[in-house]
Amino acid sequence: MSKSRVFTFRVDIWLVAEKDLYHLECQMTNDSDMVVRMIEYDFHTALRHGIQMDAPNVFTLHFPNSTVLYPQCNNKLPDKLICNVIFPDGSNHRYEVPTIRIQKYSLEDIREKHLTMFIPFKLLSFRPRVNSKRNPIQENELTEYVKRLILILEEEYEAGNISSLEYKDYVKFINLAAERVFHSQQYYAEEVFEVTKSVLELPSDIYRKAEMAEKLQQELKEREEEFFQREEEFTKREEEFALQREEFSQREEEFARRIAQLEAQLKAKEE
Numbered sequence: 001m002s003k004s005r006v007f008t009f010r011v012d013i014w015l016v017a018e019k020d021l022y023h024l025e026c027q028m029t030n031d032s033d034m035v036v037r038m039i040e041y042d043f044h045t046a047l048r049h050g051i052q053m054d055a056p057n058v059f060t061l062h063f064p065n066s067t068v069l070y071p072q073c074n075n076k077l078p079d080k081l082i083c084n085v086i087f088p089d090g091s092n093h094r095y096e097v098p099t100i101r102i103q104k105y106s107l108e109d110i111r112e113k114h115l116t117m118f119i120p121f122k123l124l125s126f127r128p129r130v131n132s133k134r135n136p137i138q139e140n141e142l143t144e145y146v147k148r149l150i151l152i153l154e155e156e157y158e159a160g161n162i163s164s165l166e167y168k169d170y171v172k173f174i175n176l177a178a179e180r181v182f183h184s185q186q187y188y189a190e191e192v193f194e195v196t197k198s199v200l201e202l203p204s205d206i207y208r209k210a211e212m213a214e215k216l217q218q219e220l221k222e223r224e225e226e227f228f229q230r231e232e233e234f235t236k237r238e239e240e241f242a243l244q245r246e247e248f249s250q251r252e253e254e255f256a257r258r259i260a261q262l263e264a265q266l267k268a269k270e271e
Contacts (some may be wrong), residue, residue: 013045013064021049021064028072035081038097042066066097071121071126073103111152116163119149120173123181123192130185139191146195149174154199171196 012024023042027034042063050062068087070077081097102121122145129137150171157167178192 013049015129021045021062023064023066025066026069026071028070028198030070030074030077030197033097034068035083035097038068038081039083039085039095068099069102070099072124074101077101088101101148109153111155116155116156116162116166116170117151120177121147121169123174123177126188127181130182130188137188139188142188142191143195145175145193150196150199171199197208 012026013021023038023045025038026043045059046061046063050064052060052062067155070079078099080099083095085093085095087093102118103125105113105115105118107122109115111123126137126145128141129135140233153162153167154168156162157164162170169211175193175196178189182188182192
């Protein structure tokens with residue numbers, strides 16, 4: 001199934017399998033006019049990418065599958081946005097846009113349904129407690145929560161659902177979210193940074209480095225063995241050369257003796 005980015009003008013539009021259009025809008029607060037804007041965006045999207053000619057002078061507009069994402073905790077958010085559209089002939093079309101409240105999804109839901117894109121937003125669940133005196137955020141609670149987020153990312157990576165680059169991007173998004181959520185209490189953000197600092201390197205990266213280190217160590221060992229072998233060969237050759245030199249010296253002495261004998265014989269003949 002192919003997926004490509006179509007265009008962006010304050011909206012996020014995705015084309016899947018070259019036929020299905022999806023429009024995702026992220027909204028931090030409950031804006032009562034949101035559904036009207038969604039109709040506007042969806043209409044523009046349909047005009048650009050969803051026109052189908054059925055017959056001469058007969059067209060069909062395919063609107064995208066739209067959803068509004070609400071990242072923050074808010075129980076008053078609607079399950080869907082509704083707008084009644086009345087056409088000139090008096091017909092009434094009920095235009096509905098479903099909403100997704102990210103904080104309603106537990107970490108287990110995210111893990112089971114592979115909703116990886118929700119992970120950076122989950123830190124927003126701590127926002128109401130940032131300056132709370134009655135229910136302050138405990139450091140170990142925050143640490144364990146971030147570790148669980150990282151564990152989900154690692155599982156998604158190992159399952160092949162996200163790439164190594166996406167894994168690292170998600171970790172960076174968690175840090176960016178921490179900066180925003182805990183801007184008034186920086187020590188909480190630093191706690192998140194401390195947890196994520198050690199995981200920006202993937203297990204596969206660590207394994208590759210370990211394999212490379214092991215390979216280099218093996219190569220070093222082989223070269224050392226080769227060096228020792230050559231050193232032994234050199235020592236052996238040196239010993240052989242010493243023997244040859246000694247033999248040459250003996251032959252040289254013998255040759256000198258023979259020359260001396262010949263000279264003595266010649267001298268005796270002359271006398």
